[in-house]
Amino acid sequence: MNLGYQCMSFDVLFNQFMSGIARASLLFLVASGLSLTFGVLRVLNFAHGSLYMLGAFVTYTIWKTLLIPVVGFYVATFLGALVMGGVGIIIEFFLLRRLYARGWPEQLLATYAIVLIITDIVKWGWGGEFLSIPRPKPFTGAVLLFGFPFPSYNFFIILLGLTVVIFLWWLIYKTRFGDIIRAAAHDREMVSALGIPIPWLFTWIFVLGSLIAGLSGAVTAPFGSIALGMDVEIIVECFAVVVIGGMGSLPGTLLGSLIVGQVYAFGIMFKPELALAFIFMVMAAVLIVRPWGIFGRPER
Amino acid sequence: MMQRSEVAVNNSTIKRSWWLILLIIAFLIAPLVMSKFYLTILCEALVMSLFALSFNLLFGYMGQLSFGQAAFYGLGGYVVAMLITKLQFNFWLSLAAGAGMAGLVGLIVGYFCVRLRGIYFAVLTLAFGQLIFVIIFKWHKFTGGDDGIQGVFPPEYLRSIEAYYYLIFFVCAISAFILWRIVNSPFGQALKAMRENPERTEFLGIHIARYQLIAFVIAAAFAGLAGAVWVPFYRSVAPSYLTWIKSGEPVMAAILGGPNIFFGPVLGMFIMTFVHSYILGFTHFWPVIMGTIILIIIFVLPGGILEFAKVKITERREKAKIAKGQT
Amino acid sequence: MLLQTQSITKEFGKLRAVNQVSLDIHKGDIHAIIGPNGAGKSTYFNLITGYHPATFGKVLFKDKEITHLPAYTRCTLGITRSFQITSIYPKFTVYESVLMALLSHRKVTLKFFSSANKFFKEKVWNILEDVELANQANTLGDSISHGDKKRLELAITLGTEPELLLLDEPTCGMSPEETESTMALIQKLSTERGITILFTEHDMSVVFGIAKRISVLHQGTLIADGSPQAVRASEEVQKVYLGGTA
Numbered sequence: 001m002n003l004g005y006q007c008m009s010f011d012v013l014f015n016q017f018m019s020g021i022a023r024a025s026l027l028f029l030v031a032s033g034l035s036l037t038f039g040v041l042r043v044l045n046f047a048h049g050s051l052y053m054l055g056a057f058v059t060y061t062i063w064k065t066l067l068i069p070v071v072g073f074y075v076a077t078f079l080g081a082l083v084m085g086g087v088g089i090i091i092e093f094f095l096l097r098r099l100y101a102r103g104w105p106e107q108l109l110a111t112y113a114i115v116l117i118i119t120d121i122v123k124w125g126w127g128g129e130f131l132s133i134p135r136p137k138p139f140t141g142a143v144l145l146f147g148f149p150f151p152s153y154n155f156f157i158i159l160l161g162l163t164v165v166i167f168l169w170w171l172i173y174k175t176r177f178g179d180i181i182r183a184a185a186h187d188r189e190m191v192s193a194l195g196i197p198i199p200w201l202f203t204w205i206f207v208l209g210s211l212i213a214g215l216s217g218a219v220t221a222p223f224g225s226i227a228l229g230m231d232v233e234i235i236v237e238c239f240a241v242v243v244i245g246g247m248g249s250l251p252g253t254l255l256g257s258l259i260v261g262q263v264y265a266f267g268i269m270f271k272p273e274l275a276l277a278f279i280f281m282v283m284a285a286v287l288i289v290r291p292w293g294i295f296g297r298p299e300r
Numbered sequence: 301m302m303q304r305s306e307v308a309v310n311n312s313t314i315k316r317s318w319w320l321i322l323l324i325i326a327f328l329i330a331p332l333v334m335s336k337f338y339l340t341i342l343c344e345a346l347v348m349s350l351f352a353l354s355f356n357l358l359f360g361y362m363g364q365l366s367f368g369q370a371a372f373y374g375l376g377g378y379v380v381a382m383l384i385t386k387l388q389f390n391f392w393l394s395l396a397a398g399a400g401m402a403g404l405v406g407l408i409v410g411y412f413c414v415r416l417r418g419i420y421f422a423v424l425t426l427a428f429g430q431l432i433f434v435i436i437f438k439w440h441k442f443t444g445g446d447d448g449i450q451g452v453f454p455p456e457y458l459r460s461i462e463a464y465y466y467l468i469f470f471v472c473a474i475s476a477f478i479l480w481r482i483v484n485s486p487f488g489q490a491l492k493a494m495r496e497n498p499e500r501t502e503f504l505g506i507h508i509a510r511y512q513l514i515a516f517v518i519a520a521a522f523a524g525l526a527g528a529v530w531v532p533f534y535r536s537v538a539p540s541y542l543t544w545i546k547s548g549e550p551v552m553a554a555i556l557g558g559p560n561i562f563f564g565p566v567l568g569m570f571i572m573t574f575v576h577s578y579i580l581g582f583t584h585f586w587p588v589i590m591g592t593i594i595l596i597i598i599f600v601l602p603g604g605i606l607e608f609a610k611v612k613i614t615e616r617r618e619k620a621k622i623a624k625g626q627t
Numbered sequence: 628m629l630l631q632t633q634s635i636t637k638e639f640g641k642l643r644a645v646n647q648v649s650l651d652i653h654k655g656d657i658h659a660i661i662g663p664n665g666a667g668k669s670t671y672f673n674l675i676t677g678y679h680p681a682t683f684g685k686v687l688f689k690d691k692e693i694t695h696l697p698a699y700t701r702c703t704l705g706i707t708r709s710f711q712i713t714s715i716y717p718k719f720t721v722y723e724s725v726l727m728a729l730l731s732h733r734k735v736t737l738k739f740f741s742s743a744n745k746f747f748k749e750k751v752w753n754i755l756e757d758v759e760l761a762n763q764a765n766t767l768g769d770s771i772s773h774g775d776k777k778r779l780e781l782a783i784t785l786g787t788e789p790e791l792l793l794l795d796e797p798t799c800g801m802s803p804e805e806t807e808s809t810m811a812l813i814q815k816l817s818t819e820r821g822i823t824i825l826f827t828e829h830d831m832s833v834v835f836g837i838a839k840r841i842s843v844l845h846q847g848t849l850i851a852d853g854s855p856q857a858v859r860a861s862e863e864v865q866k867v868y869l870g871g872t873a
Contacts (some may be wrong), residue, residue, distance in 0.1 A: 044419050098599070104419050105365050106598050109555060112548055113598075116591030124585065232544070236430045239423050247420065273438035280431035284412055287424070291415045481740045489743040490736040493727045496716040503676065503714075504731040504787055505702035511736070 011146030016265045018145060022154035024261025025161030029216035031238040031253050032168060033209035039185045039248030040205045043096060043107045047114035048213055049235030054118055055084045055214030056226045057126050063133050063221075073136035077218040084214025085207045092206040097199060115231070122228060132224035139222075153222055160219060164212065168250060181205065185248065237264075240279050244286050246296025255294060327469055331462040343465055345573040346472045347530040348549065352565035353479050354522035355550035360559035361483050362515050363495025365422045367547050368409070368429020369523050372402040374542030376524030377531040378436060381449040384532065391455050395471075395528045402524020403517050405432070410516030414509045417498070426544055433542040448538030452531050464533050471529050475522055480562060482518065491515055545587075552590070556597050558604025567606060628690075629654045629791055629823050630675065630706075635684035637670050644670040646847035647684065652791070657817050657824045659834045662844035663867065668827040669711060671844065672793050675825075676708045677701045688791070703732070705790035709797065713776045717769035721760050721779055724768055725751045728786025751786075758782045758812060774805035781812070785820075792816070794826040798833055806830065810837050835859075843867070 034048045059080030068075055091114060099107045134140075139156045142149040172178040184191045184201060192198045220226065237260060242248075245256025263282050267275035292298050331339055355369045376398035383389035383397060409428045413421055436443045443449070458464050482488050490511055493501040502508050531537045540546065549572065550565065557568030572590075579589055601608050630652040637645040645667045652658050660668050673679040675686055677698035686694045693701055716724045729747045730736050755761040758778045763771055768779060777797065784792055797813065798806040814837055816822050828834050834841060834855075841858040843851040851861040858864055 042419075044423065095595070102598075102602070105359075105422075105551075105555075106602070108365070108367075108419065108422060109551060109594055110598055112551075113591035113594035116545075116587035116594075120585045120588035120591075236427070236544075239427050239430075243423055243427055247423070273440070274435070276434040276438070277431060280427060280434070283427060287412050291412075292420070478740075481742075484742050484744075485740055486730045486735045486738045486743045486746065489723070489727055489730055493716060493719070496718055497714060499710075500714040500716065500783070501727075501731075502698050503678075503702055503708055504728050504783070505699045506731050506736065507697070507699045 011148060012269075015145055015148040015150060016269055017262070018150055019154065020262040020265030021258075022157050022261075023264055024257040025158045026216065026220065027234075027237060027241055027261055028161050028254055028257035029164055029212060029219075030234050031241040031257055032164060032250065033212035033216075034235075034238050035242050035245075035248055035250065035253040036168070036212075037206055037209040038242070039250075040181055041096070041100075041202050042104070043100075043111065044104075044247075045206075045209070046108060046111040046235070047091070047118065048111075048209065049231035049233075049238065050115045050118035051084055051087065051210050051213035052217040052220075052234055053122060053226075053228075053231035054087065055080050055217030056221055056230065057122055057131070057217075058083050058214070059218035060126075060131050060133060060221055060226055070137060073133055073222070076133075077215065080218040081211050081215040084217070085211040087214075088207040088210025089203065091210070092203050096206065097202070100202070119228070119231070128228055130224070131221070131226040133221040135222040157219060160215075164215075165254060172250060237276075237279065240283050243293055244283050246290075246293030249293075249295035252293055252295030324473070327473075331465055336461055339461055339465055341573060341577045343461075343468050343533060344530075344577075345570045346468050347526050347533075348553070348573055349566040349569045350472045350475050350526040350529075351523055352550040352553040352569045353476060353562075354519045354526065356554045356559055356565045357479060357483065357491075357515060357519045357522075359551070359554055360561075360564070361488060361495065362491040362512060364414075364417070364512065365551065366413075366425040366516075366519070367422045367544060367551065368425035368427070368432075369519070369550055370544070370546035371409075371429035371432040371542050372406055372520040372523035373527040373546065374436070374537070374539070375405055375432060376402045376527030377537040377541055378443060378449070378527075379524075380528040380531050381452045381537040382443075384452050385449055391458070391532070395525065398528025399521045399525035402527070403521030406517045406520025406524075407513070410513045410520070414512035414516060426547070429542065429544060429547055433539060436542060437539040443539075446539065448536055450536045452535050452537065454532040458532075468529055468533065471525065475525060476566075479522065483562060487511075487514075552594055552597075554604070555594070556604055558606035558608075558610075560603070561606045561610070564604050564606045568604070571605075628652070629688070630825075631685075631687040631690075632671075632675065633685040633687065635671070635674050635686060636682045637667075637674055637679055638682045643847050645674060645844075648844070648847075648849045650842055650849060650852065652823065652825055653840075654790075654823055655817070655821060657813065657837050657839050658826070659838035659841045660825065660827045660844060661831075661834055661841060665846075666844040667847040668844055669795060670847075672708060672795055672825075672827065675701075676706060676793060702787060703734075705788075706793070707784045707787045707789035707791075708793040709777075709780045709784055709795055711795040711799065713773075713780050715768045715776055715779050715783065717767070719768050720765050721755065721768065721771065721782075722751060722764040724779060725754050725782050725786045728783045729788075732787040754782050754785050757785070757815070759808075774801050774809075777801065777805075778809065778812075781809075785816070789822060791823045791825065794824065796828060797826055798828065798830060806833060813837060 030048070030052055034045060037043060037045050037048070059076050062079050063072055063076035066072060066076065095110055095114070096107065099110055135153045139153040141152055143152050144150070172181055180191060180196055180201060184198065188198060220230070241256035241260050242253060244259055245252030245254070259282060260279050263278050264275050267278035286294065290296070330342060334342065351369070351373050355366060358364045358366050379398040379401045380394045383394040384391065409425070413424045413428065416424055437445060439445065453459070454464060458467055483491070490501070490506055494506070494508055494511065498508055527541065553568030553572055554565040555568070556571060557566065558564030576586060579586055597604070628651050632648055632650050634647040634649055635645060636643065636647050648671060660671065662668055670679065674681050677696060681694055684694070685692055688701070688704060688706060693704065716727065719727065726743065726747065729750055730743065733747065735746060752761060755764055758781055760775060760778060760782060763775065768776070771779065781797065794813070798809050801809060810833055813824060817824055838855060840853065841855055842849060843858060843864050845867045850863045850867065851858050
């Protein structure tokens with residue numbers, strides 16, 4: 001793309017802004033699950049990106065096997081997310097549950113071990129090729145935004161991101177389950193003393209996180225970017241998101257995603273090879289002022 | 301009442317130094333009895349051990365888990381590679397520059413990280429490590445990007461595996477000695493105190509952030525030195541040296557060998573390096589094996605191998621004592 | 628005058644935990660701060676030691692303002708504290724714990740290459756003998772009895788060779804015998820080492836047994852201050868402790 005001075009007008013900026021929003025939306029999808037799990041379980045799930053990657057590959061295989069016309073992608077995405085929820089149950093039940101009483105370094109390392117194991121499962125099951133699913137109707141084409149083509153599939157991502165924001169907000173602030181979640185994040189012993197089974201709560205939260213991870217992996221398939229290594233790429237940006245926003249905070253995750261998405265979008269316009277570096281510089285700047293992130297609370 | 305002198309004198313020191321002397325002799329004669337293949341692996345194990353020791357200064361002694369230590373390791377390697385290939389810089393000065401540069405970047409990164417504790421510290425070190433990785437990976441013109449830098453040769457007299465092995469051994473042994481002195485010094489005591497009870501330590505007049513920053517810089521410099529001394533041996537450097545997968549290796553080594561014992565991470569690294577090269581003989585699925593090992597260690601051997609052995613030995617001694625008392 | 632607080636105030640949101648407390652602490656005194664639960668005693672301690680920043684007001688130590696100094700600097704100036712919930716080093720031996728305090732106070736913690744064990748042997752043993760923990764010197768901090776832990780924390784604070792020692796409930800959870808010996812110990816520290824002691828306590832027999840001066844806090848406000856006799860006679864204090872009937 002030619003980015004001479006005369007083109008740096010409103011329409012270019014707006015276009016860039018919109019792709020920043022789309023990216024923020026995807027980041028929020030992934031980071032929200034990460035943040036939710038951390039907020040309640042106090043376990044930082046390194047394997048969250050791996051669940052996202054596995055979700056993408058599983059969805060691809062389901063789509064390829066079923067080959068349902070028109071709605072095939074949506075069906076596959078739905079099933080793929082469900083499968084990842086199942087994987088979440090397995091991980092929580094057989095591994096994490098046995099580690100809650102131990103120190104966080106062990107928990108962190110256990111999720112790191114899952115990263116390594118899932119990497120090899122994907123390598124073994126799908127090989128190292130790039131895979132993709134064609135964009136589903138009605139999001140196949142592009143829309144002209146002030147004369148610039150903008151992929152309409154991005155609208156789907158933005159829409160999905162909004163849906164998940166609203167869903168999580170409703171779940172956490174408007175339901176009884178949400179009351180329990182917030183109470184457990186605040187004081188685990190108290191909730192337990194009130195007779196609510198904490199292990200059961202943790203399983204559901206972890207499953208919800210895995211489900212969202214699988215869902216977000218699935219919807220990246222039409223971008224043509226399912227490949228090994230997509231896990232590390234996204235998880236590191238997600239860490240930047242939660243560090244900026246404040247770990248465990250939903251509004252923080254939303255704000256962090258928007259910041260990182262925009263910084264990336266405009267950074268790419270500026271100096272593509274350093275777009276990622278800009279994100280971390282913004283992160284450092286935020287940390288100087290607020291070491292715990294924008295919405296984060298200090299430990300003490 | 302207990303005699304005052306009993307506390308200060310460490311009666312196992314003499315026994316322990318015997319072991320150490322035997323070990324040093326074994327390392328010195330290794331090139332005479334080992335094949336080139338195994339000597340190469342030994343070199344790698346030594347360098348990675350130094351890397352793991354640098355990490356464990358923070359983890360085992362200060363109680364902070366850095367998940368970005370590979371950034372300093374890789375940085376040391378890159379500085380040496382660039383100085384040697386682009387500027388034909390003096391080899392020895394390049395090594396020092398590698399360690400120095402890693403320490404300097406450690407000072408900047410550490411400034412942000414030491415204000416946080418626990419999992420927050422881990423995430424932030426990871427994020428900064430990744431930043432350094434991204435810069436090196438994407439800055440193609442300067443660092444060679446994805447391809448890395450090839451043809452990093454040590455001076456003529458260090459070209460043979462045997463000669464370079466001795467260099468690696470001495471660098472690692474001296475560094476380990478320095479680190480050992482540090483962890484047993486008053487400064488090391490302050491690090492342990494921060495691990496045990498940061499609040500109490502602060503209220504004894506210790507400026508926690510400053511001490512953690514000093515330790516962070518020391519750890520970064522030794523990680524940089526490990527990378528710096530490795531790259532001319534391997535003749536090349538690549539961005540993969542800075543990834544979080546690489547950062548995970550010292551974490552695993554420490555947990556495997558035992559983070560609360562000085563040589564724990566060294567044992568862990570030796571096991572990992574030799575198992576790795578053995579397994580690569582018949583499969584490329586190393587990560588899944590590594591992951592399984594981690595899970596086994598966490599569930600079966602909490603505290604690591606050496607800690608496990610220590611507990612068993614004390615148990616046996618206690619039993620013997622009781623048996624003696626009964627007869 | 629060793630320490631002076633001038634209208635020191637701490638607000639947590641809308642709650643005023645400490646309300647304009649002005650108090651002088653004299654050198655060599657054993658000075659008790661008492662008051663019902665939630666009176667702001669611990670918060671007042673936290674303001675003096677730098678655990679919390681003050682909302683407004685001043686703290687002066689030896690006529691120098693220390694209101695905005697961080698906790699570790701206040702400690703190096705000579706103010707050390709113990710915590711209500713005993714704060715020790717669980718995996719350090721009793722000896723090492725006291726040694727740590729001395730290393731920090733005598734500013735040798737930036738020595739990187741000499742062995743920590745070489746330092747201050749005589750001094751550490753002196754302190755351990757003073758608090759009667761010498762026979763447990765090699766025991767780990769978390770495997771001694773509760774009363775001994777309290778004494779260990781006292782020993783650690785002595786390692787910083789303080790001029791002003793703040794003790795937050797020093798006999799909390801102790802048996803009557805342990806309480807007795809701790810009181811004697813505090814007396815001894817005051818007379819032999821000349822340490823000024825400021826303490827909070829629930830047990831009134833301890834307070835009236837050793838304090839030379841007593842200040843009473845109620846809902847964050849200082850309502851009485853003076854000798855034990857004067858405080859005992861104060862109507863205000865009786866009202867607070869005995870309810871509105873007095």
